[in-house]
Amino acid sequence: MAECHPVGFQWVMEARLRGAKVFHIDPRFSRTSAVADRYLPIRAGTDIVLLGALINHVLSNELYFRDYVLAYTNAATLVSERFQDTEDLDGLFSGFDPETRRYDPSSWAYEGDEEATTDEMREGGATHAEAAGSDSYGARGAGASARPPTDPTLRHPRCVLQVLKRHFARYTPEMVDELCGIAPEDFAELAEAITANSGRERTTAWVYSVGWTQHSVGVQYIRASAILQLLLGNMGRPGGGIMALRGHASIQGSTDIPTLFNLLPGYLAMPHAHRHEDLADYLEREGAGTGYWGNRRSYLVSLLKAWWGDAATEDNDFCFDYLPRLTGDHGHYTTVMGQIDGTVKGYFVIGENPAVGSANGRAQRMGLANLDWLVVRDLTLVETATFWKDGPELETGEMRTGDIATEVFFLPAASHVEKEGTFTNTQRLLQWREKALDPPGDCRSDLWFYYHLGKRIRRRLGDDEIDRPMTELTWDYPEEGQYREPSAEAVLREINGTGPDGRALSSYRELAPDGSTRCGCWIYCGVYADEVNQAARRMPGNRQSWVAPEWGWAWPANRRILYNRASADPDGRPWSERKAYVWWDADRGEWTGHDVPDFDLRKPPDYQPPEGARAEAALSGTDPFIMQSDGKGWLYVPSGLSDGPMPAHYEPHESPVLNTLYGRQANPTRRIYDRPENPYNPPGAARFPYVFTTSRLTEHHTAGGMSRTLAYLAELQPELFCEVSPQLAAEVGLVNGGWATIVTSRTAIECRVLVTDRVRPLRVQRQIIHQVVVPYHWGHEGLVTGDVVNDLLPVVLDPNVYIQESKVCTCAVLPGRRPRGQALLDLIEEYRHG
Amino acid sequence: MAERVGFFTDSSVCIGCKACEVACKEWNGVPDDGFVFRATSYDNTGGLGADTWRHVAFIEQDGRWLMSSDVCKHCTNAACLDVCPTGALFRTEFDTVVVQPDICNGCGYCVPACPFGVIERRERDGRAWKCTMCYDRLRGGLEPACAKACPTDSIQFGPLDELRERAAARLERLHADGVDEARLYGDDPGDGVGGAGAFFLLLDEPETYGLPPAPVVTTRDLPQMWWWAGGAAVALVGAVAACFAGSRR
Numbered sequence A: 001m002a003e004c005h006p007v008g009f010q011w012v013m014e015a016r017l018r019g020a021k022v023f024h025i026d027p028r029f030s031r032t033s034a035v036a037d038r039y040l041p042i043r044a045g046t047d048i049v050l051l052g053a054l055i056n057h058v059l060s061n062e063l064y065f066r067d068y069v070l071a072y073t074n075a076a077t078l079v080s081e082r083f084q085d086t087e088d089l090d091g092l093f094s095g096f097d098p099e100t101r102r103y104d105p106s107s108w109a110y111e112g113d114e115e116a117t118t119d120e121m122r123e124g125g126a127t128h129a130e131a132a133g134s135d136s137y138g139a140r141g142a143g144a145s146a147r148p149p150t151d152p153t154l155r156h157p158r159c160v161l162q163v164l165k166r167h168f169a170r171y172t173p174e175m176v177d178e179l180c181g182i183a184p185e186d187f188a189e190l191a192e193a194i195t196a197n198s199g200r201e202r203t204t205a206w207v208y209s210v211g212w213t214q215h216s217v218g219v220q221y222i223r224a225s226a227i228l229q230l231l232l233g234n235m236g237r238p239g240g241g242i243m244a245l246r247g248h249a250s251i252q253g254s255t256d257i258p259t260l261f262n263l264l265p266g267y268l269a270m271p272h273a274h275r276h277e278d279l280a281d282y283l284e285r286e287g288a289g290t291g292y293w294g295n296r297r298s299y300l301v302s303l304l305k306a307w308w309g310d311a312a313t314e315d316n317d318f319c320f321d322y323l324p325r326l327t328g329d330h331g332h333y334t335t336v337m338g339q340i341d342g343t344v345k346g347y348f349v350i351g352e353n354p355a356v357g358s359a360n361g362r363a364q365r366m367g368l369a370n371l372d373w374l375v376v377r378d379l380t381l382v383e384t385a386t387f388w389k390d391g392p393e394l395e396t397g398e399m400r401t402g403d404i405a406t407e408v409f410f411l412p413a414a415s416h417v418e419k420e421g422t423f424t425n426t427q428r429l430l431q432w433r434e435k436a437l438d439p440p441g442d443c444r445s446d447l448w449f450y451y452h453l454g455k456r457i458r459r460r461l462g463d464d465e466i467d468r469p470m471t472e473l474t475w476d477y478p479e480e481g482q483y484r485e486p487s488a489e490a491v492l493r494e495i496n497g498t499g500p501d502g503r504a505l506s507s508y509r510e511l512a513p514d515g516s517t518r519c520g521c522w523i524y525c526g527v528y529a530d531e532v533n534q535a536a537r538r539m540p541g542n543r544q545s546w547v548a549p550e551w552g553w554a555w556p557a558n559r560r561i562l563y564n565r566a567s568a569d570p571d572g573r574p575w576s577e578r579k580a581y582v583w584w585d586a587d588r589g590e591w592t593g594h595d596v597p598d599f600d601l602r603k604p605p606d607y608q609p610p611e612g613a614r615a616e617a618a619l620s621g622t623d624p625f626i627m628q629s630d631g632k633g634w635l636y637v638p639s640g641l642s643d644g645p646m647p648a649h650y651e652p653h654e655s656p657v658l659n660t661l662y663g664r665q666a667n668p669t670r671r672i673y674d675r676p677e678n679p680y681n682p683p684g685a686a687r688f689p690y691v692f693t694t695s696r697l698t699e700h701h702t703a704g705g706m707s708r709t710l711a712y713l714a715e716l717q718p719e720l721f722c723e724v725s726p727q728l729a730a731e732v733g734l735v736n737g738g739w740a741t742i743v744t745s746r747t748a749i750e751c752r753v754l755v756t757d758r759v760r761p762l763r764v765q766r767q768i769i770h771q772v773v774v775p776y777h778w779g780h781e782g783l784v785t786g787d788v789v790n791d792l793l794p795v796v797l798d799p800n801v802y803i804q805e806s807k808v809c810t811c812a813v814l815p816g817r818r819p820r821g822q823a824l825l826d827l828i829e830e831y832r833h834g
Numbered sequence B: 001m002a003e004r005v006g007f008f009t010d011s012s013v014c015i016g017c018k019a020c021e022v023a024c025k026e027w028n029g030v031p032d033d034g035f036v037f038r039a040t041s042y043d044n045t046g047g048l049g050a051d052t053w054r055h056v057a058f059i060e061q062d063g064r065w066l067m068s069s070d071v072c073k074h075c076t077n078a079a080c081l082d083v084c085p086t087g088a089l090f091r092t093e094f095d096t097v098v099v100q101p102d103i104c105n106g107c108g109y110c111v112p113a114c115p116f117g118v119i120e121r122r123e124r125d126g127r128a129w130k131c132t133m134c135y136d137r138l139r140g141g142l143e144p145a146c147a148k149a150c151p152t153d154s155i156q157f158g159p160l161d162e163l164r165e166r167a168a169a170r171l172e173r174l175h176a177d178g179v180d181e182a183r184l185y186g187d188d189p190g191d192g193v194g195g196a197g198a199f200f201l202l203l204d205e206p207e208t209y210g211l212p213p214a215p216v217v218t219t220r221d222l223p224q225m226w227w228w229a230g231g232a233a234v235a236l237v238g239a240v241a242a243c244f245a246g247s248r249r
Helices: A006-017 A031-035 A047-060 A066-072 A119-130 A133-140 A160-168 A173-180 A184-196 A218-231 A279-285 A292-311 A314-322 A332-341 A361-368 A383-390 A392-396 A446-460 A465-471 A488-496 A726-732 A821-833 B019-028 B079-083 B135-139 B145-149 B160-176 B222-248
Strands: A023-026 A038-041 A206-209 A242-245 A346-350 A373-378 A407-412 A421-424 A429-433 A582-585 A590-593 A690-695 A721-724 A739-743 A748-755 A762-764 A767-769 A771-775 A809-815 B005-010 B054-061 B064-071 B089-091 B097-099 B155-159 B183-185 B198-202
Touching (some): A006 A031, A023 A031, A031 B064, A038 A184, A047 A160, A047 A173, A047 A184, A047 A218, A066 A218, A173 A184, A173 A762, A206 A218, A218 A242, A279 A314, A292 A314, A314 A465, A332 A361, A361 A383, A361 A392, A383 A392, A383 A407, A392 A821, A421 A488, A446 A465, A721 A726, A721 A739, A739 A821, A748 A821, B005 B064, B005 B160, B019 B054, B019 B145, B064 B198, B145 B155, B155 B160, B160 B183
Parallel strands (some): A023 A038, A206 A242, A346 A373, A690 A771, A721 A748, B005 B198
Antiparallel strands (some): A421 A429, A582 A590, A690 A809, A721 A771, A762 A767, B005 B155, B054 B064, B089 B097, B183 B198
């Protein structure tokens, strides 16, 4: 966190000054480790073993926050008789189809839910695995019964708590020692610290950066952390939670108003071509009827009204048919393979640099070289725009400039200080930015680009039926200045939404299902309440409460902590004076506190839903997790995931170590691209003995386009280097300051060598495992250049959200620089086949 | 004259982000220091010099990774200022020491005079350069760029007396927490430079960070040296005179 989020890390340092104990668990000893109270090195790709052992420690020693767990989680809920665990099937859950390598999750359901009420649940994992449905599914609250059978004594062998106990029983400190390389005494210290620091009086937070997600079991890493935090009562309470530190500025914003293929704004699912023929179909099949997603018609219809205005009417399904449809996986890596295969002809790359930043850079560039046209918008000429004249494949002779037919358009972009708009940070906080100066020359904002592109396209369209989604689109923002910059505030106001009177709405509770309201993103409704740009508020901290509600605006409804009903006990009283946050005021008959309550303001703690209630009315007064269909925090996920209802440790796709937990080596449902452009290191190949992981440095920004071009940053880390332990250096013959070549089946790169005691060899299964840590910021453009580290990585994906396993693979390390030209290809060929 | 201001750099909360180095260069227009991979931990600018006015040291020890941002000490008794023949170096109304580049003639006397090796001549233009404690920002009522940019308040700027009190309290707290190796460096007005305007809290010996353990203003002995030199001259004249006087006899 200190390494990649130094500004946010100031609060960790402040917490330390106030007595917080900071553990840092990472394969790499980074700047964070330097200032943490304890640093625990871990073998990359084994975090579920560690988290699972912590869960086991909490369960078997009865250290969980019983009152919280019983009332607020699904611990008491009974699971179907048909469910079989990895314990029963040696690493598989029930429902696995070895042909398709996918699960039918119907047996994971709660008791009585097996015959699902919606197609969604019945189709489950397989359908969702087709189009990353789990991604939107998890966020929207997968369908499950609001009132499943329970055993409040937590003794029933099929209640979730007992299922968890059995599942995690084999995750022991000895296993942590054997697989992670963390000694039992270090594990004990961590376990003691987090349990002692959780409960009524205290809370513990987990903080991760995106490296935690970049695994073939990435989603289950986060799930494991969520289980632990729910058991310890650390969700919805001040000082608790799981902080997902995003990869760069406003990535949270780009999932809220998504750049993801499978989502509409506000985590509504993108409709599917065949399962969602019309609006009724979509609303029926996408998600649960209970919990807040029960209001999804209001959210979707308001979105359609924001986009198509008066053209959207009840009679035409509010233009639902104008929305694009999914036909399968349209994710990044499948798109790249489509480019190589010639089925994807054109490509917009906006503020990204896949030729450097994505796994298997060679495949990325092969895709780019096979396009008809490519548009790159960036601040500088990044490698994705110049691959055709100086990419690595030109040096090896695999590509020749004259053979590349791709027409490349480079459009210079305005930087964040040259345009106005918002950033949404990891805490869902929207902060408005003023423009500091005009962009130079032809540089323009992305808003300008898309707005004027849209206008030009519309000018060319006639009144054909097929063009109506474009011609009827509301596309009329006020334009300002010499270059006719559309007003970003007008866009924010449209996102906020307006009521029948045309005035800005103040809350998503005002959204209506009948088309009388418009709203571009339901969770952002209220950011322009009272016709005021709430994101631009800058009340200093010393002039408001410690929750600081008047700094910017947080979605939803300016709540700073989600699910904060859980900060009070079932009767609505704070769990403790020290951790009081939101509570029930019986005299006034409403919820109150330091933050905006994340609950129906007037729903009393003893509220019981009437039979047949829908949406939020179906949840009781003690159901804090209001987006879930049953209002509970899910220790066990009955539907919505592709790879199992509970986390299980599988080794990375490429690993030098055997999985001793189960008979399954790797995630059985991981997505593999078995193609010549994407060779994998053969399993168990002794010629790839080392664990390879990538990292970032404070001095550079992701793929380097914003830092390698700036002298003041480039001088601070001028060359690509690897960090190796003195023991590995001795074993391979590396010298500090010298050169190393790192080889995988994809390619070989060269880098300088930093020999350091910070990298510690780990004792795993009675052998020494060396990890090689390499930052990935370099490419062939800029003031400082270097080989592309991500070229070493294979494309293998998590089955839920299609994120690549870029934080761990295996490699070989050689002393000296890599060969050039054909000799490089020969070297890779030799290693590929042994 | 305004109240004396300075820096207190608390290395115990430094996270080595180098924001101070970058902010300093951005504000003061300091050129880059070359793109050289030094293979010395995460330090690739090497040390303070004409083109690096804030420098973060990275020291790898067994189980520890120390980081500390170094800067010109703005000494109470500043030798660089003493030896400057042109008056380019001067003491400001904030009691800081600043080089005026339009007056500096590049004689370089200040370079060996600095007991910390801070000031340096820039090869390209021959003149001497170092931290100005953002003199222009101070005149505008702003804190120096490095302190402004530091995310963890490792670099604190303010009235020197106040900073010394804050540092003493911080040291006491660290000692109470069992961090016995914590110590202050450059805070003592009784030291060889009369106390530094930029002082530090370190977690090891000063030498570990490349700082002299007992810096002394190099001009300390200058008056005495003049005295001795004068005495020697007089003695010499006397001796010569005596020779002639003797020969006449």
